[in-house]
Amino acid sequence: MRALLYPDFESLEVTEQPKPMPAVGEVLVKVAACGLCGSELESYKSRSPRRKPPLVFGHEFCGTIESVGPDGDASTIGRPVVVNALIPCGQCVRCARGEEHLCADRQVFGMHRPGAFAEYVVAPSHVLLDWPDGMAAEAACLAEPLGNGVHMTGLTAGRARETVLVIGAGPIGLMAQQAFAALVGSRVWVADLDANRLEVATRLGAHGVVCSRTDDLVETIRRETGGEGVDLVIDAVGAGITKRQSLEACRPGGAVVWIGLHEDGMDLDSFQVTLPERTVHGTYAARLDDLRVALELMQSGRVDVTSWPTRYSLGDGVEAFNRMLHPGPEDFKAIIMP
Numbered sequence: 001m002r003a004l005l006y007p008d009f010e011s012l013e014v015t016e017q018p019k020p021m022p023a024v025g026e027v028l029v030k031v032a033a034c035g036l037c038g039s040e041l042e043s044y045k046s047r048s049p050r051r052k053p054p055l056v057f058g059h060e061f062c063g064t065i066e067s068v069g070p071d072g073d074a075s076t077i078g079r080p081v082v083v084n085a086l087i088p089c090g091q092c093v094r095c096a097r098g099e100e101h102l103c104a105d106r107q108v109f110g111m112h113r114p115g116a117f118a119e120y121v122v123a124p125s126h127v128l129l130d131w132p133d134g135m136a137a138e139a140a141c142l143a144e145p146l147g148n149g150v151h152m153t154g155l156t157a158g159r160a161r162e163t164v165l166v167i168g169a170g171p172i173g174l175m176a177q178q179a180f181a182a183l184v185g186s187r188v189w190v191a192d193l194d195a196n197r198l199e200v201a202t203r204l205g206a207h208g209v210v211c212s213r214t215d216d217l218v219e220t221i222r223r224e225t226g227g228e229g230v231d232l233v234i235d236a237v238g239a240g241i242t243k244r245q246s247l248e249a250c251r252p253g254g255a256v257v258w259i260g261l262h263e264d265g266m267d268l269d270s271f272q273v274t275l276p277e278r279t280v281h282g283t284y285a286a287r288l289d290d291l292r293v294a295l296e297l298m299q300s301g302r303v304d305v306t307s308w309p310t311r312y313s314l315g316d317g318v319e320a321f322n323r324m325l326h327p328g329p330e331d332f333k334a335i336i337m338p
């Protein structure tokens with residue numbers, strides 16, 4: 001089969017690979033579409049030890065069951081499926097608590113096992129969902145990143161979320177923006193350095209946008225919220241500066257959610273948390289149930305995940321990576337369709 005291989009640091013090639021065989025509890029999925037995630041671009045750029053070559057990337061995908069493992073149910077062959085990016089062990093205390101996305105023994109496609117930038121990929125049958133009838137592959141494959149947004153609405157349930165600021169109008173920011181608008185009814189502001197991305201955010205229904213290149217983000221948000229700041233801030237960038245901004249743009253008693261992974265260490269004025277009683281949530285990935293909700297959102301047409309990504313064939317996979325590593329004005333997200 002053909003696959004987009006990451007044979008060594010700083011290289012990628014479309015090459016022939018042996019077609020994998022599903023083991024017990026697994027199925028072979030013929031990949032229909034797979035999104036290119038920002039975390040993979042970061043790993044590639046930084047030679048991250050979390051994703052060590054040789055490897056095939058790709059964890060946002062859908063396809064059809066081509067064959068099943070030795071114990072498998074052959075009647076499922078041909079079933080269209082959406083696959084979660086991570087595979088929990090199902091045995092540990094965290095899995096037992098229902099926090100399977102935090103499982104200590106979790107595996108991620110394109111990190112601990114081959115990913116889906118390939119014609120075929122092996123997946124355990126317990127991480128599959130039905131790919132809804134009539135949904136385009138380029139939408140269904142994005143259930144996982146939209147699921148990240150859905151997951152954040154769950155994490156912050158019970159809090160005031162009338163006004164929300166999303167920092168970073170990349171794919172995860174745009175997914176979070178739409179999840180909060182559709183599921184919570186929040187008024188969502190979106191901030192970014194790039195005017196093209198903000199145009200997309202506006203088209204997707206942002207209540208307001210702030211270009212942090214030209215305007216002071218914190219000042220603008222405070223001004224537009226009666227001097228207080230918003231109820232909830234989502235930092236989808238994760239730089240030191242955006243984490244500080246997330247606290248400053250958040251009203252006293254409000255909460256911030258950190259999902260971006262741009263930078264680890266940072267300086268923080270901790271009294272910005274203590275004295276105004278702000279809450280800081282970390283968030284990571286999504287549960288299978290979050291993907292289920294994401295698929296319902298797409299099915300009902302309440303979110304738009306297809307008008308802004310760009311589709312590439314597997315043969316153009318290297319180009320897709322290169323374009324997203326040095327994105328032009330129209331490069332928001334790449335989807336590879338084998």
Ligand SMILES: [Zn+2]
Pocket residue numbers: 037038039059060085
């Ligand atoms: Zn991802």
Ligand SMILES: [Zn+2]
Pocket residue numbers: 088089090091092093094095100103104105106
């Ligand atoms: Zn576990």
